[in-house]
Amino acid sequence: xxxxxxxxxxxxxxxxxxxxxxxxxxxxxxxxxxxxxxxxxxxxxxxxxxxxxxxxxxxxxxxxxxxxxxxxxxxxxxxxxxxxxxxxxxxxxxxxxxxxxxxxxxxxxxxxxxxxxxxxxxxxxxxxxxxxxxxxxxxxxxxxxxxxxxxxxxxxxxxxxxxxxxxxxxxxxxxxxxxxxxxxxxxxxxxxxxxxxxxxxxxxxxxxxxxxxxxxxxxxxxxxxxxxxxxxxxxxxxxxxxxxxxxxxxxxxxxxxxxxxxxxxxxxxxxxxxxxxxxxxxxxxxxxxxxxxxxxxxxxxxxxxxxxxxxxxxxxxxxxxxxxxxxx
Amino acid sequence: xxxxxxxxxxxxxxxxxxxxxxxxxxxxxxxxxxxxxxxxxxxxxxxxxxxxxxxxxxxxxxxxxxxxxxxxxxxxxxxxxxxxxxxxxxxxxxxxxxxxxxxxxxxxxxxxxxxxxxxxxxxxxxxxxxxxxxxxxxxxxxxxxxxxxxxxxxxxxxxxxxxxxxxxxxxxxxxxxxxxxxxxxxxxxxxxxxxxxxxxxxxxxxxxxxxxxxxxxxxxxxxxxxxxxxxxxxxxxxxxxxxxxxxx
Numbered sequence: 099x100x101x102x103x104x105x106x107x108x109x110x111x112x113x114x115x116x117x118x119x120x121x122x123x124x125x126x127x128x129x130x131x132x133x134x135x136x137x138x139x140x141x142x143x144x145x146x147x148x149x150x151x152x153x154x155x156x157x158x159x160x161x162x163x164x165x166x167x168x169x170x171x172x173x174x175x176x177x178x179x180x181x182x183x184x185x186x187x188x189x190x191x192x193x194x195x196x197x198x199x200x201x202x203x204x205x206x207x208x209x210x211x212x213x214x215x216x217x218x219x220x221x222x223x224x225x226x227x228x229x230x231x232x233x234x235x236x237x238x239x240x241x242x243x244x245x246x247x248x249x250x251x252x253x254x255x256x257x258x259x260x261x262x263x264x265x266x267x268x269x270x271x272x273x274x275x276x277x278x279x280x281x282x283x284x285x286x287x288x289x290x291x292x293x294x295x296x297x298x299x300x301x302x303x304x305x306x307x308x309x310x311x312x313x314x315x316x317x318x319x320x321x322x323x324x325x326x327x328x329x330x331x332x333x334x335x336x337x338x339x340x341x342x343x344x345x346x347x348x349x350x351x352x353x354x355x356x357x358x359x360x361x362x363x364x365x366x367x368x369x370x371x372x373x374x375x376x377x378x379x380x381x382x383x384x385x386x387x388x389x390x391x392x393x394x395x396x397x398x399x400x401x402x403x404x405x406x407x408x409x410x411x412x413x414x415x416x417x418x419x420x421x422x423x424x425x426x
Numbered sequence: 427x428x429x430x431x432x433x434x435x436x437x438x439x440x441x442x443x444x445x446x447x448x449x450x451x452x453x454x455x456x457x458x459x460x461x462x463x464x465x466x467x468x469x470x471x472x473x474x475x476x477x478x479x480x481x482x483x484x485x486x487x488x489x490x491x492x493x494x495x496x497x498x499x500x501x502x503x504x505x506x507x508x509x510x511x512x513x514x515x516x517x518x519x520x521x522x523x524x525x526x527x528x529x530x531x532x533x534x535x536x537x538x539x540x541x542x543x544x545x546x547x548x549x550x551x552x553x554x555x556x557x558x559x560x561x562x563x564x565x566x567x568x569x570x571x572x573x574x575x576x577x578x579x580x581x582x583x584x585x586x587x588x589x590x591x592x593x594x595x596x597x598x599x600x601x602x603x604x605x606x607x608x609x610x611x612x613x614x615x616x617x618x619x620x621x622x623x624x625x626x627x628x629x630x631x632x633x634x635x636x637x638x639x640x641x642x643x644x645x646x647x648x649x650x651x652x653x654x655x656x657x658x659x660x661x662x663x664x665x666x667x668x669x670x671x672x673x674x
Contacts, residue, residue, distance in 0.1 A: 166672070166673070166674075169519060169522075170518075170522045171515065171518060171519075171672065171673040171674075172672035172673065172674070173672060186522050187522035187523060189522075192519065192520070192521075192522055193519065193520045196519075198519055200515060201512040201515060203511075203512065204511065204512030204513055204515055204516070205511065205512075205513065206439075206442075206443055206507070206511050206513055207511070208442075208443050208444055209439075209442045209443060210442070213438070213442040216438060216442075217435050217438050217439050217442070217516070218435075218516055218520070220431060220434050220435040220438055221431060221432055221434075221435035221516070221517065221520040221521070222520050223428070223431055261516065
């Protein structure tokens with residue numbers, strides 16, 4: 099994908115993003131059950147155009163199901179999901195509006211990469227010259243006529259991405275697009291998505307590569323067991339915690355948790371507090387006569403935040419370990 | 427226009443896999459076997475009575491029943507594999523009104539199946555015609571008879587392909603779809619006849635013989651309509667189910 103970032107400059111954008119208003123994705127109180135299992139539970143959030151929104155959650159959190167509901171591949175039991183105010187099926191030209199990467203292996207293994215894109219181009223009515231452009235863009239120009247069955251996972255991901263970009267759509271919905279990509283491919287993907295977002299496109303990308311999302315996303319939406327556990331600007335979310343150092347960890351923890359805060363013990367008499375503003379933490383400690391040695395904004399890594407958002411609390415209030423929460 | 431685009435894409439899907447070519451190889455093999463039977467085969471009494479009249483020869487080259495069953499397997503494989511490989515997802519993303527996407531898929535499979543039926547019939551006729559000079563009999567089927575046999579094969583194959591495609595869309599698993607197609611096209615009809623003797627005239631095997639002009643259990647038009655009904659009923663069920671079901 100050596101030239102991937104130049105795609106926005108070179109691609110013929112017949113109905114491209116620059117000629118259209120942004121398409122916000124709106125998820126409104128969506129619930130989906132499979133039997134008795136609630137996979138998506140009363141979920142609401144908005145994905146704004148011009149931003150890269152990361153969609154995070156442990157395996158089985160409901161991310162892929164939500165994406166399928168958004169794309170009308172699965173039906174919601176309640177609520178609705180719209181793209182630019184319309185359901186996917188009501189979009190006038192869905193293939194030119196939304197580019198999708200869903201299944202990493204959704205190819206016939208005996209078909210060549212070029213033929214796979216030809217089929218998409220014929221169905222979507224895209225100009226055939228886009229096929230070669232996209233193949234070279236994603237670095238598959240030399241492998242275009244090889245059977246997809248002989249492709250590596252990374253090459254299949256690149257082919258998926260080429261298919262998603264074929265119609266030069268203003269919206270990209272990508273489920274784990276970085277899977278199998280080498281470091282250069284991941285960097286190229288990141289630059290491509292950032293460039294498209296800067297151009298007003300709507301980019302909604304799920305990933306379990308937290309460090310990658312940390313580099314890529316402006317916003318995050320985090321699911322756990324089908325429910326929304328966090329959403330908003332990644333920068334803001336990363337600084338919304340407070341670090342407190344006190345010799346009275348136990349009593350301050352009790353005090354702050356009673357006020358509705360989420361408190362995590364750290365080494366050397368430290369606490370990370372979420373859910374209360376820093377001023378209020380200081381006031382409450384002062385009023386209770388608790389001595390503080392440090393009170394400062396805490397900027398956690400996305401991984402720390404993710405484990406915090408998605409960790410199960412044991413009945414005694416302690417958190418389960420990361421290993422228990424996030425399956426590999 | 428958009429729908430024709432979908433049909434075109436579905437045709438391209440079919441022609442860029444080995445499936446149609448594998449069936450074509452089978453058709454060539456069937457033709458070769460039939461020709462071999464003409465050259466070396468005899469009746470119980472050692473004679474070649476089975477090719478001694480125009481009617482016998484027409485029965486021998488009447489390929490419609492084979493075409494129906496073969497195209498049924500072809501349709502089941504072609505559509506079930508779409509679900510197995512996940513390649514049906516881009517079709518539903520391109521045309522989220524699924525009945526249109528599924529109709530395009532069915533149309534493409536019918537066209538390809540019908541063409542295979544025509545080719546199978548033509549190859550069989552060619553095989554018999556070319557092997558007959560090794561016997562004491564010439565090729566006696568009239569041009570009209572040949573045309574009827576070929577047309578019946580094409581029609582039966584298109585119907586069979588639609589039956590198979592519908593089963594593939596309903597079951598979505600390749601092995602299960604092939605097994606179900608075998609049950610519907612081969613196992614179930616004789617059982618139906620055993621349960622209700624009056625149904626014998628309306629099972630696919632009889633209907634294809636009527637269409638080919640080698641049986642007259644019912645008139646041609648009702649036979650063609652019944653054959654179409656055998657295909658349309660599962661297709662409608664398939665369309666309805668795919669429309670309502672999640673794509674997973």
